[in-house]
Amino acid sequence: MNLKILVITLVLVFAGAAIAVFAQDKKPKNDRETVVFDVSMTCENCQKRIEKNIAFEKGVTDMKVDLEKKTVEIEYKKSQTTVDKLQKAIEKLGYEAKVHKDEPKKEDKK
Numbered sequence: 001m002n003l004k005i006l007v008i009t010l011v012l013v014f015a016g017a018a019i020a021v022f023a024q025d026k027k028p029k030n031d032r033e034t035v036v037f038d039v040s041m042t043c044e045n046c047q048k049r050i051e052k053n054i055a056f057e058k059g060v061t062d063m064k065v066d067l068e069k070k071t072v073e074i075e076y077k078k079s080q081t082t083v084d085k086l087q088k089a090i091e092k093l094g095y096e097a098k099v100h101k102d103e104p105k106k107e108d109k110k
Helices: 002-025 044-054 082-091
Strands: 030-038 060-066 071-077 097-099
Touching: 030 082, 044 060, 044 071, 044 082, 071 082, 082 097
Parallel strands: none
Antiparallel strands: 030 071, 030 097, 060 071
8 A cells, every 4th residue: 555655656746847847948938038249250160169158158048150240149048147148258258249239221321
């Protein structure tokens, strides 16, 4: 009888843990923001170094590094990091990084 209670208890504990993990994955997307940095990278090795290292920064969920435009676009969780922390992480790798300023639209230039 005690073995049955133990087995049932373990099943319930594991089921509860699985539900808790699943619920954590369903966090709202409104916690996510995107920032674009202008970065002083000059070659493919720079690009790979940034991709490899910044991907592991806490809160980073997606990243696009464009060597031609010299930009790094990072999607991140606001609850886990900030733009300043991400900028410092890029600068720690030896690159200059500044938040990208959007160019005015052609209609705005009139």
